[in-house]
Amino acid sequence: MEMDAQKRERGMEMDRILCDELLEEVLRRIPLRPSVSADVSLVSKRWLRLYRSSISCLHLRLSPDNCAPTSLSSFLSHFPRLVLLFATIVGGDDVSNFPDQILLSIASSCPKLRALRLKSEPVSLFPLISLSTSCPHLTSLHIAQARPFSFHWLVFLHSLQMLTIVFTPVPGEVDQVDALQRNFNAALKLETLVLDGIQRCDFGFASLWRSCKNLKTLRLYRCDGIGDDTSASSFVDCFNGLQEVELKWCGSIVNDILMRLVENCTSLNTLLIYHVGLKTMALAMSSKLEELSLINCKVEPGLLVTLGQRFRNLRELDLSFNEMLVDEEFISMLASCNCLRGLNVRGCEGLANASVVSMFKSCKQLESVDILNCPGIGAEAVELLVLNCPQLRLIWVEESKLSDVSRSWSSKNFVLVLNV
Incomplete structure (x- = not known):
């Protein structure tokens, strides 16, 4: 007191x-x-x-049990300079319409908002329309959207550059949006588009793909399709200028997307693929690729060697958690990857000391290396790597694999050692 x-x-x-x-x-x-x-x-x-x-920035945790939408509107009105809002909606006695009500409250109270992340159950179409007309300055938006889908509300968000939408699975059939709502023509300014959970027969994506002609980054998570047949035919319309593609848990459509990229995209420099099997059609990708991630992928024998020969401009390579990766193929791939600056083989249990030796012999520009959870790699190899990589500044490795020489050299040469 x-x-x-x-x-x-x-x-x-x-x-x-x-x-x-x-x-x-x-x-x-x-x-x-x-x-x-x-x-x-x-x-x-x-x-x-x-x-x-x-x-200018707020982080809120909201629940139907402790927050009424009208109270939220009143509360937000006290923050006239609010431009960044991160809200998480947690469970309560009744959450059915709560996310919609919260979004309507935000739209009516925060006209200067530039970034909104609403982590919640899906919101429906009407509050999205309200948001797009009430918050025209939004540059970044992260929401969950309910089926049926319509994206014509995006037309009013003239400043939007980054959009993330999570599509939550809905049991049973849902009515589709009529054609007037589904189809629109626009020149969206979106540069980054992240979509999570598209199903094979989802309507409404054709106009979205056609309107995203400024995309630089496309990320698809947990998708087993890119929309219905009309949507699929429009998919390549967003490839002009595309520089980065990330496919995560999209096993059933990865090879189809890769084929479309091969045929229609010439500007790609970063490709990240997680948890799938990879066919040899990836070889036809642009040789200008600078970043390649194949995480927990089932790669055909010999493909990595050919990829190394194809992508000689690689700067970043992530092969983490590929348990079947062995020394012979990895060493052969590195022989062609002379420009590598970052290398990640965390969790590759098939690699041994010989692979580490090939790292500093073939990749003279290495700045960061991740060799955590590689039981075949020992302290002697780690010491050789530290002593023979003059550009090395960051290494992930177990504490137990650091000799006194490794510790001393790392400290003297400002090499940061991490074990998490």
């Missing part, structure tokens, strides 16, 4: 001296912590008002 009284007394003294502008500047420099708002409120209502008006 005495401490609170002292804080209140000091605050009241500053309250008399400082004008609003100076006090706002002081409050803006206070670290954003949950306890700060309570401390500031002890001083005066003026302090609390100015503190809230100085905040």
Whole structure:
């Protein structure tokens, strides 16, 4: 109590001296912590008002049991400079319409919003339309969307550059959106598009693909399709200028997408693939590729060697958690990868000391190496790697595999050693 009284007394003294502008500047420099708002409120209502008006970013955890949408609107109205909002909706007694109500409250209360991440159950079409018309300055949006799908609300988000949508599976049949809502023509400014959970027969994607002509990054997670037949035929319309593609848990469609990229995309420089089998059609990808990730993939015998010969400009290579990868094929691949700066083979249990020797013999520019959870690689090989990689600045390896020489050399040459 005495401490609170002292804080209140000091605050009241500053309250008399400082004008609003100076006090706002002081409050803006206070670290954003949950306890700060309570401390500031002890001083005066003026302090609390100015503190809230100085905040540009909020993290909220909402529940139907502790937050009414009308209360949220009132609360958000105290933050006129809010541009970044990250909200997580957790379970309660009734969550059926709660995400929609929350999104409507956000749309009506935060006209200056530039980035919104709403982690929740899917939201429906109407609050998305409200958001797109009420928050025209949004540049980044992360939501979950309910079926049936329609993307025409994106037309009003003229500043949107990054969009992430999670499509939650819905049991049984759902009615599809009529053709007028499904189809639209627009020139969206989207540069990064992340879609999670597209199903093979989902309608509504044709217009989205056609309207994304400025895409630089496309990430598909847990997708077993790219939409219905009309959507699939429009998919390549977003390939012009595409530089990075990431496919994660999309096993059934990976090879089809790779074939389309081979035939229609000439600007790709980064390809990341997770948890699939990879066929040799990947060889036809542009030889300009600089980053390749094949994580936990079942790669055909001999394919890695051919990939190394094909992609001689690789700067980053991630082959982590490929348990079947062995020394012979890995060494043969590295022989052609002379430009590598980053190499990750974490969890590759088939690799031994010979592979580490090939790293510093073939890849003179290596700056970072991850060899965690590779039981076949011992302390002697790690020491050779540290001593013979002059550009090395970062290495992930078990503490038990570091000799005294490795520790001393790493410390002397500013090499950061991590074991997590």
